[in-house]
Amino acid sequence: xxxxxxxxxxxxxxxxxxxxxxxxxxxxxxxxxxxxxxxxxxxxxxxxxxxxxxxxxxxxxxxxxxxxxxxxxxxxxxxxxxxxxxxxxxxxxxxxxxxxxxxxxxxxxxxxxxxxxxxxxxxxxxxxxxxxxxxxxxxxxxxxxxxxxxxxxxxxxxxxxxxxxxxxxxxxxxxxxxxxxxxxxxxxxxxxxxxxxxxxxxxxxxxxxxxxxxxxxxxxxxxxxxxxxxxxxxxxxxxxxxxxxxxxxxxxxxxxxxxxxxxxxxxxxxxxxxxxxxxxxxxxxxxxxxxxxxxxxxxxxxxxxxxxxxx
Amino acid sequence: xxxxxxxxxxxxxxxxxxxxxxxxxxxxxxxxxxxxxxxxxxxxxxxxxxxxxxxxxxxxxxxxxxxxxxxxxxxxxxxxxxxxxxxxxxxxxxxxxxxxxxxxxxxxxxxxxxxxxxxxxxxxxxxxxxxxxxxxxxxxxxxxxxxxxxxxxxxxxxxxxxxxxxxxxxxxxxxxxxxxxxxxxxxxxxxxxxxxxxxxxxxxxxxxxxxxxxxxxxxxxxxxxxxxxxxxxxxxxxxxxxxxxxxxxxxxxxxxxxxxxxxxxxxxxxxxxxxxxxxxxxxxxxxxxxxxxxxxxxxxxxxxxxxxxxxxxxxxxxxxxxxxxxxxxxxxxxxxxxxxxxxxxxxxxxxxxxxxxxxxxxxxxxxxxxxxxxxxxxxxxxxxxxxxxxxxxxxxxxxxxxxxxxxxxxxxxxxxxxxxxxxxxxxxxxxxxxxxxxxxxxxxxxxxxxxxxxxxxxxxxxxxxxxxxxxxxxxxxxxxxxxxxxxxxxxxxxxxxxxxxxxxxxxxxxxxxxxxxxxxxxxxxxxxxxxxxxxxxxxxxxxxxxxxxxxxxxxxxxxxxxxxxxxxxxxxxxxxxxxxxxxxxxxxxxxxxxxxxxxxxxxxxxxxxxxxxxxxxxxxxxxxxxxxxxxxxx
Numbered sequence: 001x002x003x004x005x006x007x008x009x010x011x012x013x014x015x016x017x018x019x020x021x022x023x024x025x026x027x028x029x030x031x032x033x034x035x036x037x038x039x040x041x042x043x044x045x046x047x048x049x050x051x052x053x054x055x056x057x058x059x060x061x062x063x064x065x066x067x068x069x070x071x072x073x074x075x076x077x078x079x080x081x082x083x084x085x086x087x088x089x090x091x092x093x094x095x096x097x098x099x100x101x102x103x104x105x106x107x108x109x110x111x112x113x114x115x116x117x118x119x120x121x122x123x124x125x126x127x128x129x130x131x132x133x134x135x136x137x138x139x140x141x142x143x144x145x146x147x148x149x150x151x152x153x154x155x156x157x158x159x160x161x162x163x164x165x166x167x168x169x170x171x172x173x174x175x176x177x178x179x180x181x182x183x184x185x186x187x188x189x190x191x192x193x194x195x196x197x198x199x200x201x202x203x204x205x206x207x208x209x210x211x212x213x214x215x216x217x218x219x220x221x222x223x224x225x226x227x228x229x230x231x232x233x234x235x236x237x238x239x240x241x242x243x244x245x246x247x248x249x250x251x252x253x254x255x256x257x258x259x260x261x262x263x264x265x266x267x268x269x270x271x272x273x274x275x276x277x278x279x280x281x282x283x284x285x286x287x288x289x290x291x292x293x294x295x296x297x298x299x300x301x302x303x304x305x306x307x308x309x310x311x
Numbered sequence: 312x313x314x315x316x317x318x319x320x321x322x323x324x325x326x327x328x329x330x331x332x333x334x335x336x337x338x339x340x341x342x343x344x345x346x347x348x349x350x351x352x353x354x355x356x357x358x359x360x361x362x363x364x365x366x367x368x369x370x371x372x373x374x375x376x377x378x379x380x381x382x383x384x385x386x387x388x389x390x391x392x393x394x395x396x397x398x399x400x401x402x403x404x405x406x407x408x409x410x411x412x413x414x415x416x417x418x419x420x421x422x423x424x425x426x427x428x429x430x431x432x433x434x435x436x437x438x439x440x441x442x443x444x445x446x447x448x449x450x451x452x453x454x455x456x457x458x459x460x461x462x463x464x465x466x467x468x469x470x471x472x473x474x475x476x477x478x479x480x481x482x483x484x485x486x487x488x489x490x491x492x493x494x495x496x497x498x499x500x501x502x503x504x505x506x507x508x509x510x511x512x513x514x515x516x517x518x519x520x521x522x523x524x525x526x527x528x529x530x531x532x533x534x535x536x537x538x539x540x541x542x543x544x545x546x547x548x549x550x551x552x553x554x555x556x557x558x559x560x561x562x563x564x565x566x567x568x569x570x571x572x573x574x575x576x577x578x579x580x581x582x583x584x585x586x587x588x589x590x591x592x593x594x595x596x597x598x599x600x601x602x603x604x605x606x607x608x609x610x611x612x613x614x615x616x617x618x619x620x621x622x623x624x625x626x627x628x629x630x631x632x633x634x635x636x637x638x639x640x641x642x643x644x645x646x647x648x649x650x651x652x653x654x655x656x657x658x659x660x661x662x663x664x665x666x667x668x669x670x671x672x673x674x675x676x677x678x679x680x681x682x683x684x685x686x687x688x689x690x691x692x693x694x695x696x697x698x699x700x701x702x703x704x705x706x707x708x709x710x711x712x713x714x715x716x717x718x719x720x721x722x723x724x725x726x727x728x729x730x731x732x733x734x735x736x737x738x739x740x741x742x743x744x745x746x747x748x749x750x751x752x753x754x755x756x757x758x759x760x761x762x763x764x765x766x767x768x769x770x771x772x773x774x775x776x777x778x779x780x781x782x783x784x785x786x787x788x789x790x791x792x793x794x795x796x797x798x799x800x801x802x803x804x805x806x807x808x809x810x811x812x813x814x815x816x817x818x819x820x821x822x823x824x825x826x827x828x829x830x831x832x833x834x835x836x837x838x839x840x841x842x843x844x845x846x847x848x849x850x851x852x853x854x855x856x857x858x859x860x861x862x863x864x865x866x867x868x869x870x871x872x873x874x875x876x877x878x879x880x881x882x883x884x885x886x887x888x889x890x891x892x893x894x895x896x897x898x899x900x901x902x903x904x905x906x907x908x909x910x911x912x913x914x915x916x917x918x919x920x921x922x923x924x925x926x927x928x929x930x931x932x933x934x935x936x937x938x939x940x941x942x943x944x945x
Contacts, residue, residue, distance in 0.1 A: 004763035005731055021742025022779070056602070056762045061773070068770055069781055074762035076601060077772035077782070078594070079624050085558075085591040089598030089606075090762065092582055093556065097602065097763055118587040283577045289555055290603035290761060292580070293725040300721045301579050303547035307714055310537035311340075 003294040006053030007096040013046040020072045027066065033210025033222075034063055034131060036184025037102075038070055041129075043187075044194035050098040058087040060103030060112065062138045064131035064210075067102050081112030084119040084128065088274075091126050094290040095275050098198065099126040106136050109145040109165045120174035120203050125273035127197045127204045132167065133212040141215035148256050164256065167207045168248040168265055172241065177202035177268040179244070181251065183209035183222040186262060193264065202273045209260065228263035238267045314367035315527060316378035316416075317477065319470075320407035322386030324356035330470040331362035332709065333495070334477070336538050337487035338366040339711045342530035345538065347709040348374035348913075353563070353647040357388030359406035368530035371710075372675075372835035376917045379419040379525055380481075382473045383408040384456070385427030387466075404428070405436040412443060420450045420523055422476050424469060426457025450523040452480065452515070459511055464503030471504045475511030483527040485512060535714040541679045541705035541832075542567035544717075545635060546575070548683035549607055553723035554633070555581030556606035558595035560588055562614045563647050564706040565637040569609070589614035593621035596632040600625075601771060603761035605691060605725060609635030609699075612654050613644055616661070622696055623662030628771040629694040629748070629759070629796070631726065633686050638702040640911055649911030650703035652831055653883040655891065658700050659860055667796050669697035669803060670860040671814065674834035676710045680717060682814060682857060689806075691726030693756055693799045700859070702882070704913045705832035727758045734760050734767045744779040745769045750791040755798035804861040815866045819845060819852030825926065826874035827853040828867075828903075830881060830888050833914050837880050840919035851923065856888075862895045871899040876942075878926050880919055884909040886940055905940040912936065 019042065028034045045055070055073035059065040060083045068075035074097075078086045087101040108116055108130040119128070134151075136142040142155045146167065150159040171179050178200040182190040190208070197204035209222045228234040228247060236243040244266040251261035278284035292298040317334070321327045328349070335345045343366040352358035363378055365371050385407050408423050415421070421444070433440055444451045456472040471492075478485055485508060492504050539547075545568050549557075557576055559569040573583040582599075586592050589610045596608040610618060615636045625632050638654045640646035645653075660666055669689050673682040679701065686697035729737060737758070738746040747769035749757040757778075760767025770780030775792060777783045807814065816834065819841040829837040834855035844851045854870040856863065871877055871892075877899075879889040886905040893900050906922035908914055917934075924931040925939045933939045 003731075004761070006765040007763045009765075020744070022740055022744065022781075052768055053765050054763055058598070066782075068772075072768065074768050075770035075772075075780070076598075076628070077770060077774065078597075079620055079773050082590065082594045082621065082624075085586065085594035086598035086601070089556070089558065089584075089595035090602035092584070093599040093602035093604040093606075094761075094763055114587050115591055118591070278582070284582050285580045289580070289582060290763070292555075293553070293603055293605070293723060294728070294730060294761075298723070300553060300723050301550075302719070302721050303550040304718045306547065306550075306575065307537050307717060310539050310543070311336075311535065311714070 003291045004094070004096060006051055009051050009054065013049060013051055015042045015046050017052055018042040018045050018072045020070065026070050028063060029214045031213035032063070033133060033184035033212065034067070036187060036190060037129060037131060037208055037210060038067060040187055040190035040194055041071060043191040044198065047195045048198045054096065055098040055100065056087070056090055058083045058090070058099070058101045060107035062104045062107060064102055064104035064107065081107050081110070081115065083107070084112060084115040087126055088119055088122070088124040091124055092275065092284065094288045095125070096288050100129065100198070101126060102129040102131065104137070105130060105132045105134065105146040106144045109167055109170070117174045120171055120176040120205065122274040123175060123177050123203045123271060125201055125275055127194070127206065129206045129208050130167065131210045132207050133210045133216060135212050135215045137212050137215055166249070166252040169245065169252060171205045172245055172248060172266055176205040176266070177271050178204035179266040180264045181207040181209065181262045183225050183260060183262055184211060185222050186225050189227055189262060196264070202268070202271055209262070222260045225260040225262050228261050238264050241266070313379070313525065314365060314371065314375070315380065315481065315525065316363060316365045316375050317380040317382065318361050318363045318378045318411060319382045319384065319473065320359070320361035320411050321384035322357040322388045322407070323351055323354055323360045325384060325387055326467065326470050327360050327362055330474060331364055333488070333491045334474055335364045335709060336491055338364065338527070339536050339538050340487040341484070341527070342532050343368060343528060344371050344530065345711050346371040346374065349707040351648050357386050359386065359410050361411065366528065368528045372839045373916060374913070376915050377414045377416040379416045380477065381411050381415055381419065381421045382477055383411065383421065383423040383428065384469060384473055385424045387427065405432050405438070409436055409438055415447070415449065418448045418523065420452070420480060420525060422452045422454060422473060422480065424456040424473070425453040426455045426469070450521060452476065452519060454515070456511065459514070460507050463506045463510060468504055468507050471507045472511040475508040476515045479512045479515035480521060481525060481527040485509070536711040537714045537717065538709050538711050539676050540567070540707055540709045541676050541701050542571060542707070544676045544679035545683045545699060545701065546571040547717060548680045549633070549687065550575065550579055551719060551721045552605065552684050552687035553721055554605045554607050554687060555579065556596065556599040556604045558584040558586050558592040558608050560586060560592050560610065560614060562611045564639060564703040565609050565611045565614065565635060567706050568635055568637065589617035590620060593618035593632070593634065597621050597625050597630050600630050600632050601762070603725060603728070605687065607633045607635070609637065611637050611639050612641045612657065615654065615657065619661040622668070623664065624773045625696040626662070626667045626796070627773050630771065631690040631694050632696050633690050634696060634698045636698055636700045637706045638700065640909070646911050648703065650832065650913050651882050651909055651911070652702055652833070653887070653909070654700070655859070655883070655887040658698050659891070665797065666860065667695055667800060668860060669695065670700060671697070672700040672831040672857050672859055674816065674831060674855050674857060675705070677712050677716055678857060679705065684722070685814070688722060688726070689803055691724070693803060694727060694759060695799060700831065702832050727756050729758045729760055729767070731764050734764055739766070740779050746778040747780050748776060748778050748792060750778060750795060752795055754802035755795045800861045807858060807863070808865065813866060814857040815863055816855040817852065817870065818855070820850065821852070823852035824850040824875050826870060826877035827851060827919070827923070828856065828877050828879045828892065829853060830856045830859070833880055833882060836914045836916055837919055839916040840923070843916055843920050844923060849923070849927070859891065862891070864895055867892060868896055871896065871902055874902070876904065876926050877902050878904045878906050878923060880906045880914065882908050882913065901942050904942050906933065907938045907940060908936060910936045
């Protein structure tokens, strides 16, 4: 029996396999956009042909962090803002895994902002889903990094004086090689984008607009939406950084004005992933490192081989 | 014959480190036991830096008391040498000479580089070297080392000239020094250095008469020796325990281990990652370990503070990792290049909730190897984080050891990981989920699966969780999980108590009246003090404690039981280790006094000797730079 026989298993995969058999009812509020992410992810998995046993979903904490509880796969429910460093190390340890990281806008663009920038820069081959509802949900409605300027909350009673983070522009500047925005209210596009993101060989960032019916009172905040790929007004080349940057800027500005633009914004299929780069410089083994520990025939060198330097 | 305590002083960037290492190696190859001690400022070039090399035919345990040979090279990067000696930076040009005179023993030798430190400089710095030399019976040799180097090669080779002069004055054969140069250099550079070495040697032999007694001692090793630092030993232990993933962020003095492993792990088929910060570094170690690779991270005080989150996450998710904490003086960024044992409580208790981790504080180079290996083994067998605590002193000091000590088989067992065949037999929930965190597990250890293994799916959560890993706030589940995790510490303590070689080291006569208790890098200095005290007619023994969590209660209790009074020696201002002993063994509180030092320098044996007098004779005072804190309730 091979060491990780779940990896690369070739069979028909059913979306129901990704629904846990025992889990408690999701604790998300009725009408929460997070249900849309879960559903789209479950629909995307069979299309990319990955099984629950070869998938590792790493989440942060908060409402979005609970995704790993309601999605059947290997899961790691980590800590606020730290899903990316956990996930990218797992991918380096075992490149055969399908690694997905997920967290909220506070998690990803606030407390974990530094990790976001650097994971994108390194272009790890993984998918990063950010549940962007422009609010802190589970801590009961505080202003988040993506809340619009002037947003009033218990922690910013006079209205936020800060411009919101522009997630896609930040992502592009940081080095992500696939950037898209979708919305829970747009399930077909969401599924398609997640399939593309997971199949993309590099760091794929999906800014996933998820309405918060409890703290952002208007549960329909992302309707109506426009798919930039379907609208002649946005005729831009997703492989061109400058055109993509303009389109993102436009989409981010208009969101503040209440107009929702979604779709693919940037795709760079040429750039090698971090793992490929590291293997090319021989800073990473060709075979998955994790396998060696369970392989009785693996050969291990000893530090004694270095002792001649010390004589 | 007295042992050699040679100090080479200059500016950072002047090659003091490499020169002293080669000199120490030459002495080791000549059959001596050697020990090096580094002192350096937090700057890249210039300032005042020195390295001491102590060598003897007997084992050497510490830097010793003072030193007896000064090679003062001058600071070739000195800034504003004209500035007033009392300004902040002072007169740096002269520091390699002036800063070292106070600790030079009577009868000692001074070689200084006349090319940089001329009479005018001495006068400007208000040093009457002649008078002081007479007073202390010093033998002073002003030599134009810089000129000699320039004449036969390049100015930077003045270190070589200094070593040549040293060899001449100590009646030392050049053979080993030359062999080391031939290993390290080739071509013109080698030729020039050999020329300079020999010219300096001959010049001193021919032009000077010397009446000092100091000669290089003779020694003879039975076995092949290697010269290694604490950081080397930690890194090599990690390699031998199958660690193939390291993530880190540079910080002094942790950088030493990080650098060594970054250089070697890829060659050994592993992965090294320099990442954005220490939170990420420790989180990466957690991620790699979760995915089945033995992994490590580490930092020094400030960076370790950032790791407190992922450290707790590793405890809660039961993900094995090893962290190194190479302490330097704090609080905050403190004194970046100075040693202190001030992070003990930080290492034991940082992060939320009850600590469930292994913490070891090795005392010397060989213990660094031994205990880092033990830390990995326990971390992976028991699925928890293990922290190895060293300090700036131990990370950089070098000692010789038998090469055979490090010639050991690797242990690549990832510990309590199931194979797919075993997973298929193991307990699963009816939903198909693997029971990763079973309540009743023996020794607290519930075997784990690795992502990618068939039917091993579970959720690792930083929240309290059920046997399958799902978030739970059920009171009964909470108690069962918490108790199981804490049971691991009892099991580890049992295993360590049963182990043939304890990590604790007792030294001195079994029936001694007084005790010295010490942890970490100060242990061997205290042992040297024990010898000095017993030679002087006192009755003293010492216990060096290396296991900090789980605490070796029975060993420490037996030691404290057997002595009338005990002095705890440590490098911090709040007696943190004494606090730990009192927490674990409160009944001995009245027996415990403290000798503390926190000025950025490690203890010298005589300071421990002088401090000890304080517990015997209440009137005695302690040396400058140390502090005596009496027993609780006094």
